[in-house]
Every structure is written in structure tokens, then in C-alpha cells.
Amino acid sequence: MxxxxxxxxxxxxxxxxxxxxxxxxxxxxxxxxxxxxxxxxxxxxxxxxxxxxxxxxxxxxxxxxxxxxxxxxxxxxxxxxxxxxxxxxxxxxxxxxxxxxxxxxxxxxxxxxxxxxxxxxETIHIVTLQGSNIETLQDLEGATINTGDLGSGTQVNALQILEAVGIQQNDFTEQNTGFSQAADQLRNGDIDAAFVVGGWPVGAIEELATTNDIAFVEITDETRQNLKSQARWFADDTIPPNTYSGQSEPVQTVAVQxxxxxxxxxxxxxxxxxxxxxxxxxxxxxxxxxxxxxxxxxxxxxxxxxxxxxxxxxxxxxxxxxxxxxxxxxxxxxxxx
Missing domain, CATH: 3.40.190.10 (Periplasmic binding protein-like II)
Known part of the structure; x- marks a missing residue:
């Protein structure tokens, strides 16, 4: 199949x-x-x-x-x-x-x-739960992270972004599932954060936000410029306020097409x-x-x-x-x- x-x-x-x-x-x-x-x-x-x-x-x-x-x-x-x-x-x-x-x-x-x-x-979402103590990309070192399905474009983007801030694959525990399963893992406390790549609003994140207080890790400034210099297909992007329940502020990030x-x-x-x-x-x-x-x-x-x-x-x-x-x-x- x-x-x-x-x-x-x-x-x-x-x-x-x-x-x-x-x-x-x-x-x-x-x-x-x-x-x-x-x-x-x-x-x-x-x-x-x-x-x-x-x-x-x-x-x-x-x-x-x-x-x-x-x-x-x-x-x-x-x-x-x-x-x-x-x-x-x-x-x-x-x-x-x-x-x-x-x-x-x-x-x-x-x-x-x-x-x-x-x-x-296709917006890069890095989603976690409020109270996780993950506020920046650097905070993902040592965390358990779902980087998307094995071999997917999401996983490729996740590893590129983490590497841009010096986090290699052996610096965190990697999980690989689809978006819906990643949302369940966050809900159940099985992972600390998940990368989700998709046009906002992504259904799996919308559903998660109705049951849990979610938070996003931003990609900003120097990291964003570094990414774009390494991979020109990345473009600046912003998740508008109130795209998801409880998200009152814009989220700076990057996107592919x-x-x-x-x-x-x-x-x-x-x-x-x-x-x-x-x-x-x-x-x-x-x-x-x-x-x-x-x-x-x-x-x-x-x-x-x-x-x-x-x-x-x-x-x-x-x-x-x-x-x-x-x-x-x-x-x-x-x-x-």
C-alpha cells in the first residue's frame, strides 16, 4: 500500500x-x-x-x-x-x-x-505545551521531539532548523509520526515538542489547542537569516494572532512552498x-x-x-x-x- x-x-x-x-x-x-x-x-x-x-x-x-x-x-x-x-x-x-x-x-x-x-x-510550526520550559530553539537540546514522519519533508526541515542552532540528531530523542499522532503524544506527555509543516491552520494543532494550552517556539532574526543563507527555499513567515485557540500573539517562523x-x-x-x-x-x-x-x-x-x-x-x-x-x-x- x-x-x-x-x-x-x-x-x-x-x-x-x-x-x-x-x-x-x-x-x-x-x-x-x-x-x-x-x-x-x-x-x-x-x-x-x-x-x-x-x-x-x-x-x-x-x-x-x-x-x-x-x-x-x-x-x-x-x-x-x-x-x-x-x-x-x-x-x-x-x-x-x-x-x-x-x-x-x-x-x-x-x-x-x-x-x-x-x-x-507551508509554515513551519514548532509546537509545545505551556509550562514545558521550552521557549527557544536552543531549549530543544536534550528534549524528546517529534520531527514528523520518517523521511518526510517535515523531518528534513526539522533537522535543518535544529542543525542551524547547533543541535545534532544525537542531541535529542527523536520520534517520528504523522501530525495527528504527534498531537496525541504532546497531549499525553510523551514528547516535549513537535515540528508540523503545513498551511495554517493545521487541523491537528487546531484540535490539540481545544484541549490543551499550546505554545510555539519562534524562528527569528539571526536563526532565520542563517537558515535562508543555507537553504534559499525557506522564506520568512508569520502565523497570525488567533490562528489557534489561546494564541494571541503572532509567531515568527519560516515556510517552504x-x-x-x-x-x-x-x-x-x-x-x-x-x-x-x-x-x-x-x-x-x-x-x-x-x-x-x-x-x-x-x-x-x-x-x-x-x-x-x-x-x-x-x-x-x-x-x-x-x-x-x-x-x-x-x-x-x-x-x-
Missing amino acids: AGEFSRRTFVKAAGVAGLAGLSGDVLAQQQRLTWFAGGTGGTYFPLSNQFKQVVEENTNFTLQVQSTGASVENVGGLAQGQADFALIQNDVAFFAYNGTGIEEFQGNAVKSLRGVATLYP AMIATTEDAEADTVQAVTEAIFSNLDQISLKQQFIGRDSALDGMSIPLHPGAREVFGPATTSPANETENNETAGGTTTPG
Whole structure:
């Protein structure tokens, strides 16, 4: 099953299949498409189901939305032909396409990966409970921390952020589950803090805030600048006051970008139809509607754009993905802006 796809499975599959020339084109010819989302406690899963409704009402395709461990697992699903579309983080997309940044992708670049559209900022939430004595990132040293599903984009971001303040993996006790389980762990006192990456408000945190007094650890000033200098896909972000129960002050943090991805094997007509259906019916989308639009659909695009998406949005003239393609042609490398 898709939800059981593991880091080890990804590496094994990558070695066997070479992560190229997979069966996405066969899947794309069918009326039924598979869409990998994320955990049910985050934003990917409910948003994907809203996309499902719009696509099925406006095209001849049906979408099978699957709950997964999110970004890294979803890249594996695309690479193996298990998924036709998936939601992933733009930083994970960059790592996968360039074969860098994450252990699973080292030497296993997913050159078949293609971008469809970027959607909305995925805010880094570092949540704890009031009275935990965790007020700064440095206070997380020695703590028990849920860094997200093993191999997920959330875990990648969490480890990057902790390392930016000098906290290595052997400096804390790491737990790995989805957002809903992390909220339960906080509620039960099994962990001290959790990293949750998603567009606010995240359902699992909303629910936790109704039963417990929550608090957030901010990412500010020098730490934020240090992060952005190391990884340009991070952007400044703020969780507005009263986003969650009991949260009366804004929370400074950073964000990555959520995006829709597919592979080069997907038929252009299929990608165009699905993309056009979504972006022509945004009034039917309630989640993150204020961020999703044609004008911003190429912002932060960190991998080459699929030709079917290019038919919807036009040439990605300002996309870092174009810089990537141009530099590859010239024999160089780049990083996303």
C-alpha cells in the first residue's frame, strides 16, 4: 500500500528501476488517476480531496486520493509509477531532481520529476505545551521531539532548523509520526515538542489547542537569516494572532512552498486538463484559496515545468527550474531562489 512505502523501499526501487522510464505514461492514459497526498492530520489530504471534487466535476478523470507520509514518500510514488500526481514541498522536489540534500536521493536523482504548480506557503510550526520550559530553539537540546514522519519533508526541515542552532540528531530523542499522532503524544506527555509543516491552520494543532494550552517556539532574526543563507527555499513567515485557540500573539517562523508534481511520462493533455480544472475553479476550493492562483503558480518552482502545465501558465520565464535546465545544458548547477 502507498502508506507503507518506506525510505528503504525508495532506495531499493531507485537502484532497480533507475528512477527513469517508468510507467507514468501508461497510467496517464487511463481515466482513473492516482494522487498521493499526505497524512490526514495535515493540509495535503483535505486539499487533495477538494482538488478531486473539482477535477471529477470538470474532466473525464477520476482521482484516487491516497493518504501517505507526504513529500519524500510521494516522490518515490511518482518515480515508481504508483502515482500520477502528488503534493510535495518545493525543497524536497529540488533535492529529488538534483540527487542531493536527502540521503534517499543521493546518487538517485529523479530526473523524471516535473512541476505542475506551486500552491501556498507551508509554515513551519514548532509546537509545545505551556509550562514545558521550552521557549527557544536552543531549549530543544536534550528534549524528546517529534520531527514528523520518517523521511518526510517535515523531518528534513526539522533537522535543518535544529542543525542551524547547533543541535545534532544525537542531541535529542527523536520520534517520528504523522501530525495527528504527534498531537496525541504532546497531549499525553510523551514528547516535549513537535515540528508540523503545513498551511495554517493545521487541523491537528487546531484540535490539540481545544484541549490543551499550546505554545510555539519562534524562528527569528539571526536563526532565520542563517537558515535562508543555507537553504534559499525557506522564506520568512508569520502565523497570525488567533490562528489557534489561546494564541494571541503572532509567531515568527519560516515556510517552504507546497506544490503539485508529476513526471515527464504523464501525457501533456492529461496534465493540462487536470491543471486547468483546478485553476479555473478556485472558487470551489476553500483551503488556502487566498494563496493559490494563476499569477503565483510558478513562484518557487524548483524543478522543470511539465509541458502540460506550461500550456496553462505559459513559459516559466522567471522560474528557478528554467535556471536549473539552462545550467544543466551548460554543465553547471544551481539552487532554487
